[in-house]
Amino acid sequence: MKNSIKVERAIHNFTQEDLAKKIGxxxxxxxxxxxxxxxxxxxxxxxxxxxxxxxxEEIFQLSEED
Amino acid sequence: MKNSIKVERAIHNFTQEDLAKKIGxxxxxxxxxxxxxxxxxxxxxxxxxxxxxxxxEEIFQLSEED
DNA sequence: ACATAATGTAATGTTTATTTTACATTAACG
DNA sequence: CGTTAATGTAAAATAAACATTACATTATGT
Incomplete structure (x- = not known):
């Protein structure tokens, strides 16, 4: 599975730690x-x-091996 | 978290085993x-x-305790 | 260049997802 | 009523998620 968390984080200007805290x-x-x-x-x-x-589905996508 | 898998299964007339096999x-x-x-x-x-x-999101929904 | 923030990564431990086997209960159907 | 399909459930084992601590690397700003 792939995901675009890094991109979304960049769009919203969140650091990994920001995101971590927000979702617990x-x-x-x-x-x-x-x-x-x-x-x-x-x-x-x-x-x-x-x-x-x-x-x-826009952030997480199945790949072939799934 | 809640889900409506049972309902979807009923709509599509799938048994638990059918669904299990289909998604592995x-x-x-x-x-x-x-x-x-x-x-x-x-x-x-x-x-x-x-x-x-x-x-x-239509099948899986967050609940309060999430 | 230095300081600091952000990210990558690794080890170890705990918790939780998932499998397998097995059996009991319930629903559907002849 | 008897049979079979479907579902519920449980124990034990394995795999995978997630936390914690700790440190190394990379980016950013002054």
Whole structure:
């Protein structure tokens, strides 16, 4: 799965730590998500999408291996 | 988090096992998701939403405790 | 160049998702 | 009523998410 969290963060001028605090996770969790080190839970995806005002599908996309 | 997987399954006339096979998880995983026993990964949410032809937000919704 | 903020990354630990097997209950149908 | 499909549920094991601490690297501003 891919995601455009980094881009959305840039648009909104959020630091990884800003975003982490806003959605209630650690900064490393954000960092790892951006680096595709793991797949976040649906709760996190919903929170992030809500925060950025975009549908989940616009920020998180399935790739072939999914 | 709440979800309407059971309703979507009824609309499409899918059994839990049908859905499980289509998205590549065990039947118990579907059952547990419907019973809100755990939060699925974003990959699963995307697959289920895609299969049912609806946005993730229409099938999975944050609740207060999230 | 220096100081500081932001990011990358790694180790270790805890919690939670997911599988597998198995059995019990319920619904549907002949 | 008996049979079979569908669902609920539970225990044990494995995999993966997420936290915490800590440090190294990169960017930014003065």
């Amino acid at each position: 996770v650690s900064r490393q969790t954000i960092n790892a998500m951006e680096a595709n080190k793991y797949v976040p839970s649906t709760v996190l995806a919903l929170k992030i999408a809500k925060l950025f005002g975009k549908p989940v | 998880v065990s039947r118990q995983t579907i059952n547990a998701m419907e019973a809100n026993k755990y939060v699925p990964s974003t990959v699963l949410a995307l697959k289920i939403a895609k299969l049912f032809g609806k946005p993730v």
